[in-house]
Amino acid sequence: MTIDFKNLSAAEWREKLSPERFHILREKGTERAFTGQYDKNYAAGEYTCAGCGEKLFTNDEKYNSGCGWPAFVAPAEGAAVDEHRDTSFGMVRTEVTCGNCGGHLGHVFPDGPRDRGGMRYCINSASLDFTPEGGGAAGASE
Structure with a gap:
């Protein structure tokens, strides 16, 4: 059975x-x-949406931006993420959401490494799951 993640109720998401x-x-x-x-x-390894499991980013695109959140220069290929204008909190930003379930991931800014496209996808860790290359236990490494 395929789950229609975009139409789950708030109660279903809370569960x-x-x-x-x-x-x-x-x-x-x-x-x-x-x-x-x-x-x-x-x-x-690769980063997937914590809500629906969709592949979003890979470690090849990750870098240390110093911003305090995981930062990537680009999402995974295909329709992994959607981008939307966000005017909350009196700012104009570009929100990044999961292309499969619509979950909020973070924001994208045009201040990333110029030699890698110039974008910084600033993503909440809690919106992600990580699968190490070759499988095995997921987790952060310092």
């Missing part, structure tokens, strides 16, 4: 996600800088 993940993915929340488990993770 599926921890309170922190629900707040970030479904209510557009943000974790505090430098607190996320994947900020300093540079192990080989």
Whole structure:
């Protein structure tokens, strides 16, 4: 049975996600800088949406931006993420959401490494799961 993640109710999402993940993915929340488990993770592998499991980013695109959240120069190929204009909090930014379930991931800014395209996808660790290359236990490495 295929799950239509974009049409799950808030109650269904609450059953599926921890309170922190629900707040970030479904209510557009943000974790505090430098607190996320994947900020300093540079192990080989891929990052998937914590809500639906869709592949979003790979470690090949990750870099240390110093911003306090995992930063990537680009998403995975295909329709991994969607981008939307965000005018909340009196700012104009570009929100990044999961292309499969619509979950809030973070924001993208045009201040990334110029030699890698110039973009910085600033993503909440709590919106991600990490699968190390070759399988095995997921987790952050310092």
